[in-house]
Amino acid sequence: MSTQTKVAIGGVVVGFLTLFVFPWWLSALIILGAVGLPFAAYMMLDPSQRKRVRAQGRKRIGS
Incomplete structure (x- = not known):
């Protein structure tokens, strides 16, 4: 899982925790x-x- 995905998931989790x-x-x-x-x-x-961003993502998947 990429760092950006982890940050996004963390932001959503923090958002749900703020509901309380x-x-x-x-x-x-x-x-x-x-x-x-x-x-x-x-x-x-x-x-x-x-x-260019899409090409970099595909390049990382295969490596």
Whole structure:
């Protein structure tokens, strides 16, 4: 599992744990941020940069 995946899963877990401390809407914002931020960052890349990121991911799978 990649480091970024571990961080994303950790963010979601922390978001669920905050359900017991903060109001539900604040916890929902934390969870959406943990899931949505990497997606938004990926979508902000140029098409050539996205292609390079996908190629690196495929290259790591085979090694």
